[in-house]
Amino acid sequence: MSITKLRKHGKSVVVTIPANEAKNLNLDVEYNVxxxxxxxxxxxxxxxxxxxxxxxxxxxxxxxxxxxxxVGEEVW
Incomplete structure (x- = not known):
């Protein structure tokens, strides 16, 4: 497990994911957060x-x- 921090960047909050934790992530895909x-x-x-x-x-x-x-009481 790695440790990271959140940072403010303009009107966004940024979290940096260490490369060793992101090895299975596709960098060309958009993500819903x-x-x-x-x-x-x-x-x-x-x-x-x-x-x-x-x-x-x-x-x-x-x-x-x-x-x-x-056929039964399914309709009231």
């Missing part, structure tokens, strides 16, 4: 929108429930 209530910082690789190149209706699925009649 989030922090939790304990101060833990998560870097999550930003993914391309999977529907960006989809054709209209490509992910449509027929509603298999549309003709099903209720």
């Amino acid at each position: 989030s922090t939790d209530e304990h101060g833990n910082i998560s870097l999550i690789p930003k993914l391309e929108n999977p529907f960006k190149h989809a054709k209209p209706g490509e992910y449509y699925e027929k509603d298999v429930w549309e003709n099903m009649k209720p």
